[in-house]
Amino acid sequence: xxxxxxxxxxxxxDPTGRQPRADARRNAERLVAAxxxxxxxxxxxxxxxxxxxxxxxxxxxxxxxVPSREALLMAILEDVLSEIRRAADEALxxxxxxxxxxxxxxxxxxxxxxxxxxxxxxxxACGERLDDLLAxxxxxxxxxxxxxxxxxxxxxxxxxxxxxxxxxxxxxxxxTLGLTADEDQWRRGLRVLLDGLRTPEPAPLPGHxxx
Amino acid sequence: xxxxxxxxxxxxxDPTGRQPRADARRNAERLVAAxxxxxxxxxxxxxxxxxxxxxxxxxxxxxxxVPSREALLMAILEDVLSEIRRAADEALxxxxxxxxxxxxxxxxxxxxxxxxxxxxxxxxACGERLDDLLAxxxxxxxxxxxxxxxxxxxxxxxxxxxxxxxxxxxxxxxxTLGLTADEDQWRRGLRVLLDGLRTPEPAPLPGHxxx
Amino acid sequence: xxxxxxxxxxxxxDPTGRQPRADARRNAERLVAAxxxxxxxxxxxxxxxxxxxxxxxxxxxxxxxVPSREALLMAILEDVLSEIRRAADEALxxxxxxxxxxxxxxxxxxxxxxxxxxxxxxxxACGERLDDLLAxxxxxxxxxxxxxxxxxxxxxxxxxxxxxxxxxxxxxxxxTLGLTADEDQWRRGLRVLLDGLRTPEPAPLPGHxxx
Amino acid sequence: xxxxxxxxxxxxxDPTGRQPRADARRNAERLVAAxxxxxxxxxxxxxxxxxxxxxxxxxxxxxxxVPSREALLMAILEDVLSEIRRAADEALxxxxxxxxxxxxxxxxxxxxxxxxxxxxxxxxACGERLDDLLAxxxxxxxxxxxxxxxxxxxxxxxxxxxxxxxxxxxxxxxxTLGLTADEDQWRRGLRVLLDGLRTPEPAPLPGHxxx
DNA sequence: TATGAATGAGTTTTCATTCAT
DNA sequence: TATGAATGAAAACTCATTCAT
Numbered sequence: 001x002x003x004x005x006x007x008x009x010x011x012x013x014d015p016t017g018r019q020p021r022a023d024a025r026r027n028a029e030r031l032v033a034a035x036x037x038x039x040x041x042x043x044x045x046x047x048x049x050x051x052x053x054x055x056x057x058x059x060x061x062x063x064x065x066v067p068s069r070e071a072l073l074m075a076i077l078e079d080v081l082s083e084i085r086r087a088a089d090e091a092l093x094x095x096x097x098x099x100x101x102x103x104x105x106x107x108x109x110x111x112x113x114x115x116x117x118x119x120x121x122x123x124x125a126c127g128e129r130l131d132d133l134l135a136x137x138x139x140x141x142x143x144x145x146x147x148x149x150x151x152x153x154x155x156x157x158x159x160x161x162x163x164x165x166x167x168x169x170x171x172x173x174x175x176t177l178g179l180t181a182d183e184d185q186w187r188r189g190l191r192v193l194l195d196g197l198r199t200p201e202p203a204p205l206p207g208h209x210x211x
Numbered sequence: 212x213x214x215x216x217x218x219x220x221x222x223x224x225d226p227t228g229r230q231p232r233a234d235a236r237r238n239a240e241r242l243v244a245a246x247x248x249x250x251x252x253x254x255x256x257x258x259x260x261x262x263x264x265x266x267x268x269x270x271x272x273x274x275x276x277v278p279s280r281e282a283l284l285m286a287i288l289e290d291v292l293s294e295i296r297r298a299a300d301e302a303l304x305x306x307x308x309x310x311x312x313x314x315x316x317x318x319x320x321x322x323x324x325x326x327x328x329x330x331x332x333x334x335x336a337c338g339e340r341l342d343d344l345l346a347x348x349x350x351x352x353x354x355x356x357x358x359x360x361x362x363x364x365x366x367x368x369x370x371x372x373x374x375x376x377x378x379x380x381x382x383x384x385x386x387t388l389g390l391t392a393d394e395d396q397w398r399r400g401l402r403v404l405l406d407g408l409r410t411p412e413p414a415p416l417p418g419h420x421x422x
Numbered sequence: 423x424x425x426x427x428x429x430x431x432x433x434x435x436d437p438t439g440r441q442p443r444a445d446a447r448r449n450a451e452r453l454v455a456a457x458x459x460x461x462x463x464x465x466x467x468x469x470x471x472x473x474x475x476x477x478x479x480x481x482x483x484x485x486x487x488v489p490s491r492e493a494l495l496m497a498i499l500e501d502v503l504s505e506i507r508r509a510a511d512e513a514l515x516x517x518x519x520x521x522x523x524x525x526x527x528x529x530x531x532x533x534x535x536x537x538x539x540x541x542x543x544x545x546x547a548c549g550e551r552l553d554d555l556l557a558x559x560x561x562x563x564x565x566x567x568x569x570x571x572x573x574x575x576x577x578x579x580x581x582x583x584x585x586x587x588x589x590x591x592x593x594x595x596x597x598t599l600g601l602t603a604d605e606d607q608w609r610r611g612l613r614v615l616l617d618g619l620r621t622p623e624p625a626p627l628p629g630h631x632x633x
Numbered sequence: 634x635x636x637x638x639x640x641x642x643x644x645x646x647d648p649t650g651r652q653p654r655a656d657a658r659r660n661a662e663r664l665v666a667a668x669x670x671x672x673x674x675x676x677x678x679x680x681x682x683x684x685x686x687x688x689x690x691x692x693x694x695x696x697x698x699v700p701s702r703e704a705l706l707m708a709i710l711e712d713v714l715s716e717i718r719r720a721a722d723e724a725l726x727x728x729x730x731x732x733x734x735x736x737x738x739x740x741x742x743x744x745x746x747x748x749x750x751x752x753x754x755x756x757x758a759c760g761e762r763l764d765d766l767l768a769x770x771x772x773x774x775x776x777x778x779x780x781x782x783x784x785x786x787x788x789x790x791x792x793x794x795x796x797x798x799x800x801x802x803x804x805x806x807x808x809t810l811g812l813t814a815d816e817d818q819w820r821r822g823l824r825v826l827l828d829g830l831r832t833p834e835p836a837p838l839p840g841h842x843x844x
Numbered sequence: 845t846a847t848g849a850a851t852g853a854g855t856t857t858t859c860a861t862t863c864a865t
Numbered sequence: 866t867a868t869g870a871a872t873g874a875a876a877a878c879t880c881a882t883t884c885a886t
Contacts, residue, residue, distance in 0.1 A: 021886070024849060043331065047876060058851045063878060065849095117331075155406075159399070166400050173380025188370065189377050195366075196407025235866080259860060269868040274861065281860095443865065446870060465753065470856065480872045485857060487870095539753075577828075581821070588822050595802025610792065611799050617788075618829025657845080681881060691847040696882065703881095 007078035007129075008032050012065055028065055030055040035072055036114055044073060044117035074127060077118045081133050083111050088140035098153035101144050102194050105167055109186055112171040138164075154197050166193055217293060218243050218286035222276055239276045241266040243290075246283055247325060255284060255328035284329050285338060291326045292344050295319055299351035309364035312355050313405050316378055320397055323382040348375075365408050377404055429500035429551075430454050434487055450487055452477040457494055458536055466495060466539035496549060499540045503555050505533050510562035520575035523566050524616050527589055531608055534593040560586075576619050588615055639715060640665050640708035644698055661698045663688040665712075668705055669747060677706060677750035706751050707760060713748045714766050717741055721773035731786035734777050735827050738800055742819055745804040770797075787830050799826055 012028040014020050020028070034055035038046035048069045052062040066072045087107040094100030145160040170189055219239045245266035249257035259280045263273040277283045298318040305311030349371075356371035381400050434450040436442050442450070456477035460468035470491045474484040488494045509529040516522030567582035592611055641661045667688035671679035681702045685695040699705045720740040727733030771793075778793040803822055 021847095021849070023885075027849080048878080049876080059878085060851050060880085061849075064851095069877070158403070161396070162399050162403065165396055166403060169380040169383065169400065171380075172383040173376055185372070185376055188373050189380065192366075192369070192373060192377060192407040193404060194407070196403035196405070238867090258858090270861085271863085271868045271870095272866085275867075279860080443868095443870070445864075449870080469854085471854090481857085482859085482872045483870075486872095491856070580825070583818070584821050584825060587818055588825060591802040591805065591822060593802075594805040595798055607794070607798055610795050611802065614791070614795060614799060614829035615826060616829070617832040618825040618827070660846085680879090692882085693847045693849095693884085694845085697846075701881080 006082060007075040011067075011071065011075040024065075027055065027057050027061055030057065031062060031065060031072075032076070036076060039073070039076070039118060040114040040116075044120065073118050074130060077115055078130055078133060080111055080115045081130070081137060084108055085133065085137055085140060087111070088137065088144065092140065092143055092147070097144075097148040097151040098198065101148045101154070104144065105163075105190060105194060106187070108167045109170050109190060112168070113186075116172050158197060163197075218283075218290040221286055221289070222283075235276075238266070238268050238272055241268065242273060242276055242283070243287065247287055250284070250287070250329065251325035255326075255332035281332075284332060285341060288326055288329045289341055289344060291322055291329075292341070292348060294322050296344065296348055296351060298322065299348065299355060303351065303354055303358070308355075308359040308362040309409065312359045312365070315355065316374075316401060316405060317398070319378045320381050320401060323379070324397075327382055369408060374408075428504060429497040433489075433493060433497040446487075449477065449479050449483055452479065453484060453487060453494075454498070458498060461495070461498070461540060462536040462538075466542065495540050496552060499537055500552055500555060502533055502537045503552070503559060506530055507555065507559055507562060509533070510559065510566065514562065514565055514569070519566075519570040519573040520620065523570045523576070526566065527585075527612060527616060528609070530589045531592050531612060534590070535608075538594050580619060585619075640705075640712040643708055643711070657698070660688070660690050660694055663690065664695060664698055664705070665709065669709055672706070672709070672751065673747035677748075677754035703754075706754060707763060710748055710751045711763055711766060713744055714763070714770060716744050718766065718770055718773060720744065721770065721777060725773065725776055725780070730777075730781040730784040731831065734781045734787070737777065738796075738823060738827065739820070741800045742803050742823060745801070746819075749804055788832050791830060796830075 012020075012032075031051065035046070035051045038051050038054055042050070048062050049059055051069075051072075052059045055062075084107070087104055091100035091104035091107075094103070141164050142160040145154060145158060145163055148154040149156055149158065170186055170193065173186065173189065219236070222239045222243075242262065246257070246262045249262050249265055253261070259273055260270055262280075262283070263270045266273075277286075295318070298315055302311035302315035302318075305314070352375050353371040356365060356369060356374055359365040360367055360369065381397055381404065434442075434454075453473065457468070457473045460473050460476055464472070470484050471481055473491075473494075474481045477484075506529070509526055513522035513526035513529075516525070563586050564582040567576060567580060567585055570576040571578055571580065592608055592615065595608065595611065641658070644661045644665075664684065668679070668684045671684050671687055675683070681695055682692055684702075684705070685692045688695075699708075717740070720737055724733035724737035724740075727736070774797050775793040778787060778791060778796055781787040782789055782791065803819055803826065
């Protein structure tokens with residue numbers, strides 16, 4: 001987890017463009033770290049007070065750095081999605097399409113895990129920048145799937161939309177009721193899933209491919 | 212959805228043991244039905260007022276029937292899990308282990324879908340009765356997986372815990388960020404997943420099997 | 423002061439159209455009375471808690487009856503303006519134009535006094551209904567002035583806009599710095615003002631008449 | 634507006650009696666000027682940050698110079714009242730009592746206009762110094778009125794307290810509901826009012842003269 | 845000394861829950 | 866018993882004021 005990533009940096013940037021004071025910078029970092037932790041632990045409805053308290057600062061400091069709780073969530077989500085896009089771009093450079101895709105899948109789940117509930121909490125009110133990012137991500141997903149299919153590594157009946165759906169599913173499965181899902185758990189699940197993706201003679205997928 | 216389900220019964224766990232009045236019972240049934248609908252539509256944070264209004268009763272009646280909003284969520288969750296247990300029991304009676312398991316998987320996702328957010332909302336505070344139910348479910352999962360493995364229908368390296376994890380994942384994946392997941396979406400995902408489960412010569416699953 | 427006046431009634435009306443419960447009605451009346459008093463005493467920035475406390479109810483009750491603090495202010499203002507419009511209509515029926523106008527002037531100041539700060543607090547965001555009411559009031563002012571001028575009772579160089587301006591001024595002058603303005607004070611001021619309005623041979627008013 | 638006014642001096646009422654540094658004095662002047670402007674533009678609830686920003690200094694400097702936001706408001710009010718006192722003294726030197734009084738009235742409204750909301754914001758908590766100033770002002774008002782009455786220029790039934798009341802009223806009438814009052818507006822209103830003051834054969838003013 | 849970061853009480857508003865009718 | 870009115874703790878957010886740099 002890189003707390004110096006861009007959307008959050010932009011959020012905390014001094015409008016005057018000067019170097020922020022040492023304590024300000026420290027508190028900003030603490031706030032982001034606390035927010036990510038709180039979100040991972042108690043979900044995206046972690047309150048501003050909760051986050052501020054975890055960061056060891058007053059609520060006033062929270063709102064000095066951040067225009068709103070939602071803005072902080074969005075910035076964190078944006079950063080995570082940026083990381084994922086970067087991972088997708090690297091995967092597309094892999095000479096082995098299947099190796100690229102499967103490696104990306106693992107990165108996706110690892111990166112997305114902690115910020116899992118944010119997108120639900122934002123409820124679709126994403127903002128232009130996030131929309132652009134999502135559009136770019138969709139492009140990468142389509143390319144990754146198509147390329148692997150052309151190489152014969154992925155079942156031809158798979159729609160590219162199935163991939164983000166399955167990966168997102170895995171991501172949100174962390175807290176399975178009655179089971180505590182650990183790191184190994186999702187890695188095992190991912191393997192099953194990947195094996196399902198490359199089945200050589202699959203039964204045709206049901207329903208219409210998503211538009 | 213059966214409005215005469217056991218959640219209603221449990222709402223009448225009356226120490227005096229008297230027969231409840233007919234209209235009281237009807238109100239309880241309405242409340243449970245309204246709650247399930249509300250949760251399916253607007254999530255587990257549907258307000259008590261919302262549920263009462265949908266049931267056509269006052270908030271006072273709500274709290275006469277239900278000790279707390281959380282208790283109602285728990286009762287509904289219990290009902291859903293009961294139905295899933297029943298589906299598992301039926302699946303275990305299927306002479307074809309694979310057919311039983313794969314049919315159960317579809318039922319699981321369908322049943323669990325509507326009550327999806329409840330377990331998150333409850334945040335692990337489950338209560339004894341729920342724990343018992345979960346233990347029984349775990350037994351069924353283990354039996355389903357073991358039986359299918361012994362029949363050679365499921366990869367031998369699969370741990371039984373992988374199945375609830377994967378099914379729960381699919382269940383919560385309904386709203387993938389930037390995509391609108393419909394009925395077809397999870398059916399397609401489930402097919403991929405099932406294909407992954409029965410891979411004949413799989414690469415060994417990573418990590419240790421969950422304890 | 424009539425606490426049963428229409429805009430406030432509309433605000434507190436039960437959407438189902440039924441007769442409100444006795445305690446609800448009592449609390450509604452208390453809230454309006456408390457709000458008017460609080461506004462008169464500490465200004466339009468009286469807090470919702472303050473108003474609720476003065477009414478002897480919890481903050482929750484305040485917000486059960488009222489969509490927002492601002493809505494309550496607006497409803498009170500609307501009622502006062504309605505009263506003023508009624509007073510203007512009566513004044514226009516007076517066979518003696520000057521008698522009608524001067525009586526109206528006194529009513530205006532008396533009615534407007536207590537709600538004095540509200541319009542400032544609303545800051546121009548008035549709402550359509552209020553705008554309509556204001557337009558109607560402007561009509562009355564124009565008629566009152568014109569009629570009195572045609573009867574030779576008011577100086578011909580007076581613009582009708584001067585009248586609401588002067589009356590509003592008198593209204594807000596209640597708390598003159600260093601003087602506690604009582605009832606007599608504004609009555610005396612009003613007399614001076616009225617004498618200024620009917621000066622037979624006035625020096626021409628300066629500036630352009632307002633548009 | 635004189636930025637070297639006594640409010641600045643008073644902000645340096647330093648028990649040690651040392652000469653303030655040049656830049657400190659410049660900051661104090663800036664703060665007072667900015668505060669007057671801010672209050673004139675956005676009212677007496679202009680925030681401390683707003684004033685500091687307009688003065689081009691940090692909030693820390695604000696509070697180094699000023700014990701509290703309220704104290705600054707009071708100091709400014711004092712300055713305005715001082716200027717008004719000076720205007721009154723000049724008016725008393727005018728050989729024509731009516732000319733003096735009417736000229737003073739215009740000055741009063743002009744001077745008081747910008748600081749209009751301050752006295753409300755202070756809510757009566759004035760402080761000793763302000764009380765003294767107000768007492769002095771009351772003397773001037775009494776003299777101005779008495780002198781003009783003795784010269785036969787002002788109606789004999791006018792109480793001197795009526796004058797500050799009427800002028801203060803005009804001052805606060807700037808934003809009449811539904812009308813935008815401009816400079817001309819209050820000049821026209823003032824003319825009406827002055828005409829009312831010198832009415833030769835007025836009906837007796839109602840009520841008892843204020844004590 | 846000047847700065848602006850940090851603070852927390854106070855404001856508006858929501859909602860789970862209790863209680864009078 | 867059914868109702869919905871009343872309640873108050875809690876959430877997001879603001880701003881006067883203090884304090885570390």
